[in-house]
Amino acid sequence: MKQKIGLIDYGYAGNTFNIKKAVLKVAPRAELSEVKTAKDLHEVDKIILPGVGAYRDVMHNLADLAEDIAGAIKKKPTLGICLGMQILSQKGYEFGETRGLGIFEGEVMRIPVKCRVPHLGWAPLDILRESRILNGVKKEDSFYFMHSYEFMNYKDLVSLSVYGEHQFVSVVEKGHVFGVQFHPEKSREAGLKVLENFINF
Amino acid sequence: MERVRIIAKLDVKPPYVIKGVHLEGLRKVGKPEEMAVKYYEQGADEIFYVDCVASLYRREILYDLVRETAGRLFVPFCVGGGVKTVDDAAKLLHAGADKVLMNTYAIANPSVIKDSARVFGSQCVVVSIEAKKWGDKWECYTDCGRIRSGKDVIDWAREAQDLGAGEILLTSVDCDGRKRGFDIELTKKVSEAVNIPVVASGGAGTAEHIAKVIDEGYADAVAVASILHYGEATINDIKGHCRARGLEVLS
Numbered sequence: 001m002k003q004k005i006g007l008i009d010y011g012y013a014g015n016t017f018n019i020k021k022a023v024l025k026v027a028p029r030a031e032l033s034e035v036k037t038a039k040d041l042h043e044v045d046k047i048i049l050p051g052v053g054a055y056r057d058v059m060h061n062l063a064d065l066a067e068d069i070a071g072a073i074k075k076k077p078t079l080g081i082c083l084g085m086q087i088l089s090q091k092g093y094e095f096g097e098t099r100g101l102g103i104f105e106g107e108v109m110r111i112p113v114k115c116r117v118p119h120l121g122w123a124p125l126d127i128l129r130e131s132r133i134l135n136g137v138k139k140e141d142s143f144y145f146m147h148s149y150e151f152m153n154y155k156d157l158v159s160l161s162v163y164g165e166h167q168f169v170s171v172v173e174k175g176h177v178f179g180v181q182f183h184p185e186k187s188r189e190a191g192l193k194v195l196e197n198f199i200n201f
Numbered sequence: 202m203e204r205v206r207i208i209a210k211l212d213v214k215p216p217y218v219i220k221g222v223h224l225e226g227l228r229k230v231g232k233p234e235e236m237a238v239k240y241y242e243q244g245a246d247e248i249f250y251v252d253c254v255a256s257l258y259r260r261e262i263l264y265d266l267v268r269e270t271a272g273r274l275f276v277p278f279c280v281g282g283g284v285k286t287v288d289d290a291a292k293l294l295h296a297g298a299d300k301v302l303m304n305t306y307a308i309a310n311p312s313v314i315k316d317s318a319r320v321f322g323s324q325c326v327v328v329s330i331e332a333k334k335w336g337d338k339w340e341c342y343t344d345c346g347r348i349r350s351g352k353d354v355i356d357w358a359r360e361a362q363d364l365g366a367g368e369i370l371l372t373s374v375d376c377d378g379r380k381r382g383f384d385i386e387l388t389k390k391v392s393e394a395v396n397i398p399v400v401a402s403g404g405a406g407t408a409e410h411i412a413k414v415i416d417e418g419y420a421d422a423v424a425v426a427s428i429l430h431y432g433e434a435t436i437n438d439i440k441g442h443c444r445a446r447g448l449e450v451l452s
Contacts, residue, residue, distance in 0.1 A: 012320060015294045021272055052294060054322045083322065095319065116398050116421060118324040118367045121206055122246060122451045142451055144277055146299070146324040148367070164203065186277050186299060 006035040006044030011061040015052040022185035026196040038068040049084025055092035085179030106153030115164035125159040141190035143182035206422035209240035222378035224346035243436040252282025256305040271297025304329040305343040318365025328361040346374040373403040380406025388418030408442030
């Protein structure tokens, strides 16, 4: 069966080029479309929340669609990438307090480290429990992070990573919803593996 | 210590990658879409792509060439050249860039940094500083090291950070293309002045030069061009040398 994957369109800031190209690399037959309306949401099997933008602007752009997205996520396998993972939280503080989609309990705060922010670079995952999204990922595999904010959640943790001697949440899972703080579409073979796992889920 | 990124930098004058000395006297060295893939396969942690003539010729960057290059990479891709407005930045992101570089027009109109950071997040906005030494200070240049701006490099680096820039690409115009080493003092001063990552650029002639700007200039990442283009070292050679010097790099 051909899979239909909907990429949530944040409007102006939205950037789906890189995710499309990476998904098509691991699943050439997948059908990818941009989700702009509630009707678009009905037509897809899985959802990806891409990772470019700022929390406040993205939530404002989604406006009324946010409720429909939250509803659809309850039923359909979903992968949130970077900011896309962050907006799955209850609220964020980038450019002011903003309500998120509320799928995961937790908030998104600025990374509390003394060293340079944003965190731009490669880091491995300290995997605390098995997750289908990390099938085949090895201990030495590194992933690319680009973020100034981090996901504060202690209930649905899958892995932690380290920046500036500070541990932050790098992967979360709750039922059929996954969030990754890194960019799988920018993390070489290991990242493509994560996308493949999502396709195979 | 954090892992230092080794970045392959492509200076592009469409349809070719070029390389000169002091950002001038430009020689063709290959095609961007092919060289980007070569460095990706060599193990580059990121690829930077700078259209060197866009702002000089007062034209837009060539999006098709950016898209063509981006389509083959699965590592971060930072692109700049002629970025004037938030719209230009959006177009680059849509063409496959992960980060957008700005210089010439950001100096003339700093609010483009602020507006872009607000829409795309700071992690997407990289300010490119072309620094030339005058006495004991450095001045920012624009249009690929050709035009003086009158701005002090350290002041501008701080201002760019305050406006929301998430990274600085710091090129020493004096050292660029000469392969005699980086301007360590410049890199150190800028690194100490800001709290966002600084990418050192201009002057890599040997792997040791690269290790030195990390060690003594506190660079968070290093952009390399000439020695890669002329086959004098590969990304792996550079990383091997850095590791032997006790510096953390991604294997």
